[in-house]
Structures are given as C-alpha cells and as structure tokens.
Amino acid sequence: xxxxxxxxxxxxxIYPLGLCGAPESNALGEPLEHRIxxxxxxxxxxxxxxxxxIYLGPxxxxxxxxxxxxxxxxxDRRLGxxxxxxxxxxxxxxxxxxLVLDAVFNHVGRDFWAFKDLQKNGQNSAxxxxxxxxxxxxxxxxxxxxxxxxxxxHYDLVKLNxxxxxxxxxxxxxxxxxxxxxxxxxxxxxxxDCIDLDFLRDLNRFTKSxxxxxxxxxxxxxxxxxxxxxxxxLDSVTNYEAYKGLxxxxxxxxxxxxxxxLNRQFGDHGVYQDKVLYNFVDNHDVDRVAxxxxxxxxxxxxxxxxxxxxxxxxxxxxxxxxxKGVKGQWSDAPLRPEMDLEMMKHQPPNPDLARTVxxxxxxxxxxxxxxxxxxxxxxxxxxxxxxLRYLEGGEVLVALNSSNEEIDLSLxxxxxxxxxxxxxxxxxxxxxxxxxxxxxxxxxxxxxxxYSNG
Numbered sequence: 001x002x003x004x005x006x007x008x009x010x011x012x013x014i015y016p017l018g019l020c021g022a023p024e025s026n027a028l029g030e031p032l033e034h035r036i037x038x039x040x041x042x043x044x045x046x047x048x049x050x051x052x053x054i055y056l057g058p059x060x061x062x063x064x065x066x067x068x069x070x071x072x073x074x075x076d077r078r079l080g081x082x083x084x085x086x087x088x089x090x091x092x093x094x095x096x097x098x099l100v101l102d103a104v105f106n107h108v109g110r111d112f113w114a115f116k117d118l119q120k121n122g123q124n125s126a127x128x129x130x131x132x133x134x135x136x137x138x139x140x141x142x143x144x145x146x147x148x149x150x151x152x153x154h155y156d157l158v159k160l161n162x163x164x165x166x167x168x169x170x171x172x173x174x175x176x177x178x179x180x181x182x183x184x185x186x187x188x189x190x191x192x193d194c195i196d197l198d199f200l201r202d203l204n205r206f207t208k209s210x211x212x213x214x215x216x217x218x219x220x221x222x223x224x225x226x227x228x229x230x231x232x233x234l235d236s237v238t239n240y241e242a243y244k245g246l247x248x249x250x251x252x253x254x255x256x257x258x259x260x261x262l263n264r265q266f267g268d269h270g271v272y273q274d275k276v277l278y279n280f281v282d283n284h285d286v287d288r289v290a291x292x293x294x295x296x297x298x299x300x301x302x303x304x305x306x307x308x309x310x311x312x313x314x315x316x317x318x319x320x321x322x323x324k325g326v327k328g329q330w331s332d333a334p335l336r337p338e339m340d341l342e343m344m345k346h347q348p349p350n351p352d353l354a355r356t357v358x359x360x361x362x363x364x365x366x367x368x369x370x371x372x373x374x375x376x377x378x379x380x381x382x383x384x385x386x387x388l389r390y391l392e393g394g395e396v397l398v399a400l401n402s403s404n405e406e407i408d409l410s411l412x413x414x415x416x417x418x419x420x421x422x423x424x425x426x427x428x429x430x431x432x433x434x435x436x437x438x439x440x441x442x443x444x445x446x447x448x449x450x451y452s453n454g
Contacts, residue, residue, distance in 0.1 A: 320354040
C-alpha cells in the first residue's frame with residue numbers, strides 16, 4: 001500500500017491503450033511494443049495535480065479495447081510486457097502513490113484461450129462449462145455451432161460462468177499474480193452490477209486474506225449501492241447516481257437537482273452516509289464533461305463541488321485541461337484519445353483548470369472534514385448552493401455560485417459568532433454575528449471557508 005489510505009485519495013484515471021496511442025485492434029502473435037513507458041513522464045504531472053492514486057484502465061492482453069480479454073496473465077503486447085508494467089508500478093509506488101487496475105471478470109473476448117478451445121473441440125472441450133448459458137442445439141450470431149450469452153447483446157464479449165470453481169481459481173490466481181508482480185493496491189471491477197454477489201464476496205475474502213488493506217471498487221450504474229458496498233462485498237462503487245446532477249444542475253441553472261441527490265445520499269438521514277463512493281464528472285464511457293457543459297466557465301464550480309462533496313474524487317486524463325470528446329455512434333475512441341503531455345501543458349484548451357484542480361486537491365487533503373466529514377445543506381437556490389462538511393473538531397463551509405454575476409448572500413448559520421477564513425481565495429475572512437454572515441461570491445466560482453469560533 002502507498003503512503004495514503006484509499007479513502008483519502010484523489011484518483012487520476014488513465015485509459016492506457018488510448019493515451020499511449022495503441023492501435024485499435026491487437027495483432028496477436030506480433031512482436032510487442034513498449035508503449036506503457038510513455039506513461040512515466042505523466043507521473044510528475046499527476047503528482048503536481050495533487051492526485052495520489054492512479055486507476056489504470058485495462059492492461060491485459062485483449063483483442064481490441066481491453067474489455068475483451070485474451071489472457072489475464074500477460075500485459076497487452078501493444079503496451080509492453082509484465083516487466084514494463086512492474087516497472088511502471090515501481091515508479092508509482094516510489095512516489096507514494098496507489099495503483100488500482102481494471103479487472104474485467106464478467107466476460108472475455110472471443111480470442112480468450114478457453115473459448116478458442118471450445119471452438120476447436122465443441123462438446124469435448126474441457127472448458128465447455130466456463131461460459132454462461134452455453135448450448136449446443138443452436139448457433140451463435142457469430143456462426144459458432146453453439147450459442148452463448150454475449151454481454152448486453154455484444155457477442156464479441158462472452159459471458160463467463162463465474163460460479164464454476166475452475167473459472168474462479170483461474171481469475172483469483174491471476175489476481176494473486178497481479179498483487180505479487182505488480183504490487184497493486186486495489187481493483188476496479190468492470191460491470192460489477194452484472195457479477196454474481198457470491199463471486200464478489202469470495203473475491204473480497206481472497207484479496208483481504210492477502211492484504212487486509214486491498215481495495216475493491218465496482219462499476220455500478222443502477223441500483224442500491226448498499227447491495228455492493230459493505231464489509232463482505234466491495235469497498236466502494238462508481239457514484240453514477242450523482243454523475244448526471246453534477247453537470248445538469250449547472251446547465252439547467254438548477255442546483256436543487258444535485259442538492260437533492262447529495263441530501264438523499266449523504267445528508268442527516270442519507271442512505272449512503274457511512275459509505276465512501278467514487279465520484280467523477282467523466283470517464284472512458286461517457287462524453288467529456290467539457291462537451292456536456294453549456295458554459296465552459298462552469299468547469300470551475302463543477303470541479304469545486306467534485307472535490308468538496310462526500311466521497312473520493314477522480315479526474316479522467318485530459319479533463320484537467322478541459323478537453324472535449326463525444327462518444328461516436330459505434331465507437332468510444334473519441335473519449336480515449338492519444339495525448340502529448342508536453343503539448344497539453346503548453347497549449348491547454350483551458351489554461352486555468354489544471355491549476356484549480358491542483359489547488360482543490362491540496363485543500364481537500366489538508367482538511368479531514370472534506371475527506372471524511374458529514375454533509376449538511378445550509379442553503380440552495382437555482383444558481384447557489386451552500387453546504388457544511390463537519391467532523392468532531394472541525395467544520396468547513398462550501399459556497400458555490402454558478403451565476404455569471406457576482407452574488408451577495410446573507411446566510412443563516414449554526415454558529416452564533418465566529419470567523420470564516422476562505423482557504424480557496426487568499427484567506428479572506430468573514431465575521432459571523434447573530435448566526436448570520438454576508439458573503440460575496442464571484443461569478444462561476446465559490447468559497448471554501450474554515451470555521452473558527454475565535
């Protein structure tokens with residue numbers, strides 16, 4: 001484990017096949033290419049942003065996009081080999097950072113070795129029970145003399161039978177190898193909401209027996225997160241429930257939307273009060289948030305909220321510069337571009353955003369209440385939102401303004417007297433008298449105010 005607990009982390013999410021400029025399809029059997037080393041210079045940039053954890057999208061041998069695994073024990077030849085990933089991991093940990101890998105266990109690609117054996121040997125294959133809903137009395141849409149379940153109707157993705165003991169051993173042995181060879185600190189489980197909970201419980205027991213601090217985070221799009229986030233199953237899930245409100249409350253001039261969501265999740269009677277969720281404004285599956293926002297200046301209050309709301313913030317590579325990207329009709333490639341670090345640093349689309357993200361990271365890590373504190377709404381209006389993050393021994397007031405005008409707010413507060421010091425804006429001080437304070441909020445910006453009763 002790095003020098004940080006994962007619950008204290010700021011994540012930087014990389015999709016390596018895209019960032020490193022790998023070809024879209026894998027010429028299996030051709031010589032490997034050491035592209036993963038192009039990530040090494042990024043580590044200083046990531047550290048400079050204040051991120052202390054890296055979530056690396058799929059790195060194991062796959063046919064195309066990484067989610068169609070061919071071999072769980074070999075790094076994708078388009079990125080390098082096991083040694084080059086071990087080297088990258090060494091450089092990550094040397095900087096005191098955490099490394100989390102993508103684990104794609106729900107399905108494999110059609111080039112997966114056990115599926116190849118099934119194509120060759122049919123009913124005589126030793127692996128015929130490895131695949132979900134396999135039938136020999138009908139053909140697959142791909143022309144195989146058998147049918148199988150494709151993930152969400154994608155027949156390039158063959159659903160694994162995760163209840164089969166040999167499948168479990170194969171996957172758990174791979175995880176053990178990743179922990180040994182690559183010293184990983186956790187896994188992000190792809191399509192966790194499609195995976196049998198019994199499998200996830202076994203995986204949790206297995207990984208925690210090897211490292212009690214090992215972190216399991218699941219990709220969950222719908223449902224009650226308590227099903228997944230508990231002592232037996234996973235440590236965290238992707239907070240898709242808050243994702244839409246983060247940008248649409250800005251586009252619609254309606255902070256009531258995200259305020260309602262955060263109260264439901266984390267307020268005084270919040271359903272996930274004691275859970276640590278993984279928060280994001282974009283990722284490798286959804287449009288870049290700079291393409292979603294109607295007004296580019298809203299990137300600032302957006303990231304301010306991401307770093308001060310309950311949970312773990314994650315920044316998707318390139319979005320710290322405000323790059324755009326929209327899903328193609330048949331391809332996610334526009335969301336996962338190759339990127340030249342030096343060029344982005346010298347000619348970013350939004351020059352101030354990365355500096356702001358770095359500042360927000362530092363403020364978050366200096367304030368335990370922003371990482372672990374309770375959440376309480378103080379005020380909400382169409383374009384203003386004020387909330388409190390508090391722990392025994394500390395309170396921080398966060399005030400957001402998405403209006404394009406400076407706003408004067410007079411707020412009722414839970415303290416009769418005291419001072420608020422704005423750690424985001426030059427330590428400006430505001431005095432509380434008779435439970436009230438007057439705040440000026442700059443356009444498309446906000447304040448992070450440290451309370452003291454002195």
